[in-house]
């Protein structure tokens with residue numbers, strides 16, 4: 272379910288964004304009257320909307336008001352449960368999910384790699400056992416073969432190519448110097464992923480201090496990049512746009528030092544091979560160690576510019592930057608103190624993106640709202656939940672988004688909201704052997720009862736367990752959302768843009 276369309280979509284939380292004049296601002300007030308459902312104590316209480324003196328009605332009353340058009344004429348009622356459409360019955364095919372063992376049960380010592388790399392992996396990465404993809408690919412790459420590597424997300428593909436590259440570079444006699452130029456080139460579609468890969472090389476390279484890694488990504492100062500290039504870099508990691516820019520405009524980037532040799536393609540092949548054959552702008556025969564990470568995406572781009580168990584990290588994917596801006600601001604305002612909220616999207620400045628990426632990665636808990644800019648390759652450890660608030664367009668995008676959790680053998684959960692009109696996506700996923708389990712809204716909304724929501728107890732108490740009922744907690748939160756929107760002009764503006772951006776994004 273998403274919040275795209277009032278008529279068609281199941282709404283978990285319906286947020287009214289119609290502009291309301293300041294004097295008509297809705298606030299919750301207690302009165303002496305009460306209905307049966309809303310009697311927390313002996314004292315009877317009821318909620319009113321100030322302007323219309325409209326009662327916050329129980330479900331059947333809300334429905335009656337809505338269908339008679341009352342709600343329309345006197346302003347909307349914060350009705351979370353009465354306005355939800357019927358949720359269609361979803362039929363599921365019997366699907367056996369693909370289960371791959373991530374780990375190989377073999378140690379890094381079993382591979383023919385330098386013992387310093389093995390000890391570095393243990394000390395700095397805390398890892399001793401190879402994953403399946405590492406166990407299979409590293410020996411092949413060490414023998415000087417080309418490779419097209421494909422494996423599930425989070426299975427350790429970065430080290431699968433970084434280890435053999437470093438092992439081979441440290442073997443050179445005499446030792447490689449900065450003056451030897453670029454020996455390995457790693458091309459990566461996004462800045463965050465490039466930065467992450469650069470950091471991985473930087474950590475792994477500690478035992479071989481004479482080898483120099485470098486990073487070229489759009490958004491950084493070109494002048495300082497040029498200076499670093501002039502000093503000499505042996506392993507260059509970069510995004511395609513900025514790399515091309517330097518190749519064309521910076522004399523010190525001379526890819527002729529990257530000799531014929533090993534080509535490593537990392538990613539989900541898809542149309543990859545066709546691209547490789549038909550793409551003239553990358554000549555794979557000229558390089559010694561050439562890695563295209565997330566190769567399928569890179570090629571689709573046409574080479575253009577471009578969380579520990581017990582922690583609680585969540586990534587929420589949304590369709591548009593405006594949605595991300597709005598939801599981050601709304602939740603930061605209303606749930607201030609309950610959680611930390613972060614956002615990441617393509618319109619943010621490079622320094623903002625880098626800083627958010629690093630902060631969220633290092634954080635013990637938090638919620639990252641993002642567009643698909645974070646869907647591929649980004650290694651954000653210990654993310655427990657992936658929420659797809661708006662559905663992706665392809666099963667492949669679904670896999671990449673969900674792949675941000677349960678990395679390297681850890682566990683994680685993923686939730687996708689589908690509007691009734693999006694249900695065919697379930698069949699598309701089933702055709703790829705991805706099995707979904709339908710969840711009821713109540714399971715998730717129940718958790719709202721744990722939040723210290725002002726006024727929730729007074730809406731309706733659960734006599735069996737104490738505290739507010741789920742519906743009362745959700746209603747209290749909804750009213751906080753609405754009041755914040757009416758109180759804060761900036762937030763209201765963001766809400767309008769956020770909600771308007773979705774239909775534009777889907778149909779524009």
Ligand SMILES: Nc1ncnc2c1ncn2[C@@H]1O[C@H](COP(=O)(O)OP(=O)(O)OP(=O)(O)O)[C@@H](O)[C@H]1O
Nearest residue numbers: 398400401402424425426427428429430648650679
């Ligand atoms: N042998 C290993 N044992 C334990 N953890 C590992 C091992 N190899 C890599 N990792 C860790 O697994 C995480 C995921 O690695 P990586 O980002 O390389 O996965 P990936 O396969 O490239 O994922 P994606 O397809 O999403 O890009 C990283 O935190 C990495 O340090």
